[in-house]
Amino acid sequence: MRRSILAISMLAAAAALPGAAAADVLDRIKERGTLVVGVKTDYKPFGFRDPSGAIIGIEPDMAAEVAKKLGVKLELVSVVSANRMEFLKQGKIDLMIATMSDKPERRKVVQVIEPLYYSDAVNVLLSDKVKVTKWEQLKGAKLCGTTGAFYNKDVASQYGTDIISFDGSEKPLIALKQGNCIGYLYDQTFIAGKLLDDEWKQGYHMPLPGIMETPWAIAVAPGEDRFAKMLSDMTKAWMKSGQIIALEKKWGVKPTDYSERMHKEYKGS
């Protein structure tokens, strides 16, 4: 008797399992009526807080578009680099748009949406007095840099610049202000954020095209193919309509080469 109960309950459990697995994240979002998206809250202008505590920026705007398309409410969850993939795997967030660089080891953990929606690059924050249009013109110039940035050496050898390294991102900026160097070699998205600040808006600019692009990826939990397909189509549509460039402009960022290139590529399609 006891054995048969056990067998029946095991059968029931086995029957219940595939049923639970079949409902994918899209069904869960619809059932819940809310799309939960993980975004950054300390990365101006991609994701940051306003004084009311609301999370705003380029990525929250993109998340809002996805929610609109699904016809559900949007809930933004603050994530940091250390927990964003974990949250996705756990199902705490349905979607992650959180300035994540695309890396092979990350693709093993989460499902990356192609085409990649955005790209960071290496660029230089230059004093307005420096009028250049090409990296080659920086030959022999003194640039401030951050110790440990992987591109310092490459830029120095490729373009013949002289790089003075400092710890962190504050010290090189101070050195730039004091005139120890003519520019600050760093991540383009960081420089774009700095240029939003009144302190740097006047007297500084970023005239060069970005080099050594590191594309960013939107991600969903592994196996969510239906949702991934939908997001991939949405990303293509954004690139086609120039939506990403429009968002960059809305939040005061100079459109990146990557965004413009993608727009050109998909415009015709």
Add this chain to the structure above:
Amino acid sequence: MKVLPVILRPAPAPWRAPVLDRRHGLFLALGLVLAVGAAEAQGAAAAHPSVLATLWRWTPLLMEGFVFNIAISLLAMAIGTVMGVLLGLGQVAPSAALRRVAWFLTQFFRNAPWLVLLFFAMFLLPFEVRVGGVTIPLPGWLKATIGFSLPVMANTAEIVRGAIQSIPFGQWEAAESLAFSRRRTLWMIILPQCVKRMLPPWMNLYSLVTMATVLASVVGVTEMLTLVSEVHAAEGGRAELLAPLYGYALICFFLYCYPIGRLTVHLERRFQVRI
């Protein structure tokens, strides 16, 4: 009046709630003025709103975060105290097996770094639990609260055990001679005397927990310290804002914890066992 040559401490003055007098206010104000002043001097060249205006603008959000810290500390303290009392009683239980288990749990959680316990709570607990057909979400802050309540539990257990054992053994024997059962002795004679001995260290523990709640920022809970760094980012990450912003958080915690500390000292003096 003749003073007796015996060490009789004068009765302590009654405790006054606002123990922050003008001196403390002066120090705090001076600290903030220094931080703000230095920041103003650095930022003067640029066309920024003043540092004070910036702090003021973000105050509602930062206060929301601070209230959240307080809520986490209160809840962790409540959960930890209930579990800790049980564990403490377990340590003086007649059953040797129970005593050993309680001792082990207490020592384990008392000697583990708080941050490690916090990480365990964050990453081992699921983000939601299904009980029957109902899904109960376990948000990050709740998991952090559980993480904090573990060291609270262990420390409270030690406080309870220590207090029980500090009551002279003669009281147990006297109670036994009056035909009190063990349980009644414990609840009606021993524990009531323990309460006042336990109160000061327990309040001390509360202060520590409150200050430790900022650790939750490490595991991604949106409490005050997390908000401070997010505000810093939203303000363009200006270096001169660092000191005023973190100083602001420091003052909030100080203003909350200092009176608790003074009250603890006062209670300790009042409850001091004079022999």
